[in-house]
Amino acid sequence: MHTEIKGAPAFAHLAVVLAPGERVIAESGAMSSMDAELALKARMNGNPFSALMRKWLGGETFFLSAFSNPGSDNQRLVLARTTPGDIREVSLSDECLYLQAGAFLACTDSIKIGLKWAGFTSFLAREGLFKIAVSGTGRVWYGAYGALLEKDVDGEMIVDSGHLVAYGPGIKLKLRLAGGLFSSFFGGEGLVMRVVGKGRITLQTRSLGGLAGWLNPKLRG
Structure with a gap:
């Protein structure tokens, strides 16, 4: 399987070339275009209960899309997120990665996609009560609004709240004021997240909540 992220960072999309017999799993609705010879099959992520929890609590879709190449020639597929922004690829080797709700785009067939309790700290930091857990050995693609x-x-x-996209099991989240009580609230920062531990995290430079807050007064006017 050959993949390339194009159009980054503002309008990133994932170009995939599937060799005969290869398959890639993507979020439902992520397909932008594909060769007519590719086979598409919708499947639930696990049993109906876990798929429902993934949709309502994890911000993902009920079904996943499995694209496979049943032919004898290479076939092409383009995957994109619904919001503009960047995409990242990560290779897991019997590892786990946590993603914010809505960040998952695609993975190889060997990756397991689950849902884990994120805690009230994550909820108060506008990251949601639950997080997507991708685990196993293989490749994962995820993205978010902004770079x-x-x-x-x-x-x-x-x-800052709403900017954490991905992190590993070695990272813990705690909540605190950005500064003193007066500075935190009158300075516009309020509560922020304290990321504690050792590991790599991925941040988004923009947030949809910030965009909505900027647009709403203008739309009402």
Whole structure:
């Protein structure tokens, strides 16, 4: 399987070339275009209960799309997210990666996609009560609105609410004020997230909540 991320960072999309017999799993509705010879099959992520939890609690779709190449020649597929922004690829080797709701785009067939409790800290930080857990050995593609920045944490780092996209099991999330009580709320930052532990995190430079907050007063006017 050959893949290439194009159009980054503003309008990234994933170009996939599937060799005969290869298959890739994608979020439902992610297909932008594909060769007519490719086979598409919708499937649930696990049993009906886990698929329903993934949809309502994890911000993902009920079904996943499995694209396979049953022919004898290479076939092409283009996958894209519904919002503009960047896409990242990560290779897992019997590892686990946590993603914010809506960040998952696609993975190889060997990856397991699950749902885990994120905690009230994550909820108050506008990251949701649940997080998507992708695990196993294979490749995963994910994305978010805005550009994506990777940071190595060894100790702690302060991250604004709604900007954390991906992190590993070695990272814990805590909530705190950005500064003093007066500065935090009158300075516009309020509560921020304290990322504690050791590992790599991925941040998005923009947030949909920030965009909505900027647009709403203009639309009402």
